Amino acid sequence: MTTTTFRIWRGTGNEGSWEEYPVEISEGMVVLDAIHAIQAKHASDLAVRWNCKAGKCGSCSAEINGNPRLMCMTRMETIDTSQPVTVEPLRAFPRVRDLVTDVSVNFRMKKSVTPFTPRKPDAADGTWRMKQEDVDRVQEFRKCIECFLCQNVCHVLRDHHKQDEFIGPRHFVYTAALEMHPLDTADRVSDLKKTQGIGYCNITKCCTVACPEHIKITDNAIIPLKERVVDEFYDPLTKLFRIFKPRKKTEA
Amino acid sequence: MSSYQTHEFDVLVIGAGGAGLRAAIEASSTGQSVGLICKSLLGKAHTVMAEGGMAAAMGNSDDRDDWSTHFADTMRGGQYLNDWRMAELHAKEAPARVRELEAWGAVFDRTQDGKINQRNFGGHKYRRLAHVGDRTGLEMIRTLQDHGIHQGFEVFMEYTVVELLKDGDRIAGAFAYERNHGRFHLFKAKAIILATGGVGRCYKITSNSWEGTGDGHALAYRAGAMMRDMEFLQFHPTGMVWPPSVRGILVTEGVRGEGGILQNSEGRRFMFDDIPDAYTHQTADNEEEGWRYIIGDKEARRPPELLTRDHVARCIVREVREGRGSPHGGVFLNIHWIKEQLKDGSEHIKKKLPSMYHQFMELGGVDITKESMEVGPTTHYVMGGIQVDSETQMSIVPGLFAAGECAGGLHGANRLGGNSLSDLVVFGKRAGEYAAKHAAEQSMPTIDAGRVEEIERHALRPFETGGDGENPFEIQHDLQDMMQERAGIVRTEENLSFALDALTGLRERAARARAYDNRDYNPGWHTALDLDNLLDVSEMIVRSAIERRESRGGHFHDDYPQKCEKHGTWNTVVRMKADGSMERSEQQIPAIREDLQAIIEENQK
Ligand SMILES: Cc1cc2nc3c(=O)[nH]c(=O)nc-3n(C[C@H](O)[C@H](O)[C@H](O)COP(=O)(O)OP(=O)(O)OC[C@H]3O[C@@H](n4cnc5c(N)ncnc54)[C@H](O)[C@@H]3O)c2cc1C
Ligand code: SF4
Numbered sequence: 017m018t019t020t021t022f023r024i025w026r027g028t029g030n031e032g033s034w035e036e037y038p039v040e041i042s043e044g045m046v047v048l049d050a051i052h053a054i055q056a057k058h059a060s061d062l063a064v065r066w067n068c069k070a071g072k073c074g075s076c077s078a079e080i081n082g083n084p085r086l087m088c089m090t091r092m093e094t095i096d097t098s099q100p101v102t103v104e105p106l107r108a109f110p111r112v113r114d115l116v117t118d119v120s121v122n123f124r125m126k127k128s129v130t131p132f133t134p135r136k137p138d139a140a141d142g143t144w145r146m147k148q149e150d151v152d153r154v155q156e157f158r159k160c161i162e163c164f165l166c167q168n169v170c171h172v173l174r175d176h177h178k179q180d181e182f183i184g185p186r187h188f189v190y191t192a193a194l195e196m197h198p199l200d201t202a203d204r205v206s207d208l209k210k211t212q213g214i215g216y217c218n219i220t221k222c223c224t225v226a227c228p229e230h231i232k233i234t235d236n237a238i239i240p241l242k243e244r245v246v247d248e249f250y251d252p253l254t255k256l257f258r259i260f261k262p263r264k265k266t267e268a
Numbered sequence: 269m270s271s272y273q274t275h276e277f278d279v280l281v282i283g284a285g286g287a288g289l290r291a292a293i294e295a296s297s298t299g300q301s302v303g304l305i306c307k308s309l310l311g312k313a314h315t316v317m318a319e320g321g322m323a324a325a326m327g328n329s330d331d332r333d334d335w336s337t338h339f340a341d342t343m344r345g346g347q348y349l350n351d352w353r354m355a356e357l358h359a360k361e362a363p364a365r366v367r368e369l370e371a372w373g374a375v376f377d378r379t380q381d382g383k384i385n386q387r388n389f390g391g392h393k394y395r396r397l398a399h400v401g402d403r404t405g406l407e408m409i410r411t412l413q414d415h416g417i418h419q420g421f422e423v424f425m426e427y428t429v430v431e432l433l434k435d436g437d438r439i440a441g442a443f444a445y446e447r448n449h450g451r452f453h454l455f456k457a458k459a460i461i462l463a464t465g466g467v468g469r470c471y472k473i474t475s476n477s478w479e480g481t482g483d484g485h486a487l488a489y490r491a492g493a494m495m496r497d498m499e500f501l502q503f504h505p506t507g508m509v510w511p512p513s514v515r516g517i518l519v520t521e522g523v524r525g526e527g528g529i530l531q532n533s534e535g536r537r538f539m540f541d542d543i544p545d546a547y548t549h550q551t552a553d554n555e556e557e558g559w560r561y562i563i564g565d566k567e568a569r570r571p572p573e574l575l576t577r578d579h580v581a582r583c584i585v586r587e588v589r590e591g592r593g594s595p596h597g598g599v600f601l602n603i604h605w606i607k608e609q610l611k612d613g614s615e616h617i618k619k620k621l622p623s624m625y626h627q628f629m630e631l632g633g634v635d636i637t638k639e640s641m642e643v644g645p646t647t648h649y650v651m652g653g654i655q656v657d658s659e660t661q662m663s664i665v666p667g668l669f670a671a672g673e674c675a676g677g678l679h680g681a682n683r684l685g686g687n688s689l690s691d692l693v694v695f696g697k698r699a700g701e702y703a704a705k706h707a708a709e710q711s712m713p714t715i716d717a718g719r720v721e722e723i724e725r726h727a728l729r730p731f732e733t734g735g736d737g738e739n740p741f742e743i744q745h746d747l748q749d750m751m752q753e754r755a756g757i758v759r760t761e762e763n764l765s766f767a768l769d770a771l772t773g774l775r776e777r778a779a780r781a782r783a784y785d786n787r788d789y790n791p792g793w794h795t796a797l798d799l800d801n802l803l804d805v806s807e808m809i810v811r812s813a814i815e816r817r818e819s820r821g822g823h824f825h826d827d828y829p830q831k832c833e834k835h836g837t838w839n840t841v842v843r844m845k846a847d848g849s850m851e852r853s854e855q856q857i858p859a860i861r862e863d864l865q866a867i868i869e870e871n872q873k
């Protein structure tokens with residue numbers, strides 16, 4: 017066993033400071049274990065969110081040595097421990113206490129997306145038929161665990177604070193999942209352009225790099241959505257076509 | 269001293285897993301006002317962790333399946349202690365609930381002809397589990413969440429209910445604290461639905477998150493509800509055992525459903541060595557037949573790895589005890605062997621079990637397409653819970669309903685895999701419907717302000733304990749160690765009596781648990797408050813287990829290792845007496861309807 021020093025941001029709201037704690041590291045330990053060890057031994061009031069401890073719930077997001085990560089999936093072996101390991105809350109969200117931030121804005125953003133609107137059932141018993149290959153296409157997006165790490169790193173939110181005009185990569189992934197859902201019939205393209213700010217995204221791909229579910233956010237979700245926006249708003253032929261044939265699913 | 273904010277709802281739902289969300293959606297659809305409270309953020313409840321699938325006899329993957337077989341399988345798995353009416357409703361209504369999820373946007377894996385695909389799971393006669401790879405729970409909770417947020421109910425995230433309130437006999441409200449700033453809230457309601465999930469955190473090795481502290485069980489008990497079957501816990505046979513930090517994390521049964529086999533240190537497939545009589549007629553007796561079953565041969569019988577969880581878990585314990593375990597005290601779960609059978613075996617494993625692949629790769633440094641996993645039993649699910657009316661889900665406390673894992677009855681002595689996700693939506697819907705109906709007939713209850721102050725004082729006590737108090741995390745760890753050791757998978761009279769005494773001592777320590785600093789998002793304070801619930805639930809488990817002098821389902825009593833017919837006629841029930849002490853008694857199982865009995869007999873052939 018070795019002892020590693022952790023530097024953790026402690027505080028309420030924006031008031032706070034860095035505190036150092038020693039932690040004994042054993043085989044296979046992840047950063048979240050270290051936080052729990054500190055909690056149990058030195059600071060029972062150290063605030064942290066977690067649930068599944070297996071990368072499935074997206075609760076334990078934080079910045080570890082400056083990198084946005086899930087604490088429960090970051091093994092100690094994989095990080096630099098020659099210096100004290102810093103753990104701090106996500107920077108793009110208001111701080112509540114210690115490692116906990118107020119992520120409620122994401123829940124509001126999601127509500128602005130038009131919900132799933134299925135076509136009429138295919139069979140008399142009210143069920144649908146779908147091909148596995150069509151299903152596979154949206155399952156990439158449906159893997160999202162809502163860890164909000166992508167929201168955290170996107171400069172439009174993090175540096176430019178466009179929370180009211182831009183729904184962020186997580187919600188582009190959500191929108192893409194709905195738009196490419198084999199049964200969906202709603203049209204979200206106009207919202208994307210007018211109120212959800214897809215134009216602010218300049219395809220830096222920081223969100224894709226941060227995603228612990230390895231969703232190709234930029235290539236597979238955002239770029240195809242941007243193409244739809246272009247088709248709809250700037251291509252007169254598509255627009256004309258749309259008047260006669262409002263169902264967009266055929267082109268998906 | 270009125271230091272809390274008051275909210276009023278017709279129906280209040282406590283818990284936002286599958287059961288709570290489904291209940292809130294249903295109750296809202298009647299036009300009643302609905303509030304939904306949960307301890308974590310929306311979408312993070314336990315349900316999100318469910319992997320393997322959701323059981324429903326849709327007959328898409330095997331047209332021989334129908335509700336009656338599902339019913340018979342559920343009863344057999346539960347060793348006939350189930351509430352048979354619930355088992356019937358569950359089997360009949362589950363397919364409609366799955367289809368409804370699809371109508372709300374869930375995207376299940378498909379069959380060749382484009383229908384919802386279904387997979388093998390332990391104890392289910394046919395391929396029955398609708399699934400999405402191995403992240404079915406995520407699909408379910410996200411679908412309910414994304415649909416739910418547009419239904420008009422109000423969500424209170426990161427609020428914790430600390431006590432229920434009554435107006436005479438009937439339910440009147442709930443007292444809660446909000447995590448972010450530690451402020452108190454009073455929720456008045458005409459009907460309350462508990463959907464708080466499980467109790468795994470009473471034990472050291474568990475697949476449950478910090479939320480699984482049995483709050484709903486304890487809240488209902490203290491409000492006068494009857495608890496049933498609390499001796500029956502499910503120890504899932506396959507939890508991770510190494511490295512220590514991930515001990516207990518679940519390895520889905522889906523691994524065995526896809527062909528994974530269990531081996532001891534000698535490489536032997538030990539599950540062939542002990543097949544219970546009730547299952548011999550449907551279990552393969554050689555490896556070749558077992559594999560044919562996995563690939564869908566309808567003539568073949570199930571491999572013994574897919575026997576019920578209680579049995580598989582005990583076989584693993586036996587192997588380890590007798591010195592044939594793996595290096596870290598488990599056995600080997602081998603899925604890579606299917607490469608001998610399938611030429612694209614590795615790809616198949618990654619496609620069917622993507623999150624298991626990642627889980628082992630990232631947390632254990634094990635490539636499951638090449639190496640075996642080390643696995644051992646982990647506390648997973650509680651069959652016991654709040655006793656409810658089979659149709660309406662109302663407890664004996666008027667206006668107090670329960671659904672999902674915190675309710676008892678459906679699963680009897682042992683739950684079949686996949687029967688929980690279906691339980692959540694079948695009975696979540698029912699609870700929502702009947703709670704709304706109940707609320708429509710009631711006036712708003714009155715709340716005794718004195719009682720509220722008492723609860724508030726009690727909740728703040730850890731801050732007053734100060735310097736002489738004890739660290740709540742230590743008390744919690746000691747309780748978990750004790751329960752693991754004394755009331756775990758193999759029980760004895762001596763250990764259970766020891767546990768009962770130990771609980772008295774732990775209660776005294778819990779009364780001195782301390783919290784410090786401020787009330788904002790304070791986990792120490794939260795843990796101190798949890799202790800009461802963990803202790804109440806642990807006591808229910810131990811008292812119920814002590815008096816069941818036989819072995820059945822999730823309850824294995826080493827002094828009485830056999831099942832005993834005469835104990836198969838009653839359920840354990842537990843209630844709080846007027847003096848606050850716990851009373852345990854036996855309740856006769858009502859005679860089963862003849863047509864259902866006939867179905868059971870038909871399926872025993
Ligand atoms: C790893 C894992 C895998 C599983 N896989 C499967 C599977 O493949 N198939 C299957 O059928 N089952 C599976 N299960 C079991 C199943 O997931 C659970 O039994 C089920 O999800 C429980 O759902 P629920 O709605 O009853 O409660 P939960 O999903 O546990 O939700 C409980 C809710 O109650 C809230 N709550 C609790 N106490 C309070 C309080 N005091 N105040 C306010 N809110 C409170 C919590 O915050 C949470 O929102 C699995 C379980 C685990 C742990
Ligand atoms: S690619 Fe777009 S959404 Fe993603 S981080 Fe960059 S700007 Fe933000």
Ligand code: SF4
Pocket residue numbers: 074159160161162163164165166167185186189226227228229230231233
């Ligand atoms: S898209 Fe990826 S990074 Fe963004 S919230 Fe979902 S899982 Fe997290």
Ligand code: FES
Pocket residue numbers: 065066067068069070071072073074075076077086087088089
């Ligand atoms: S605790 Fe669930 S993702 Fe880390």
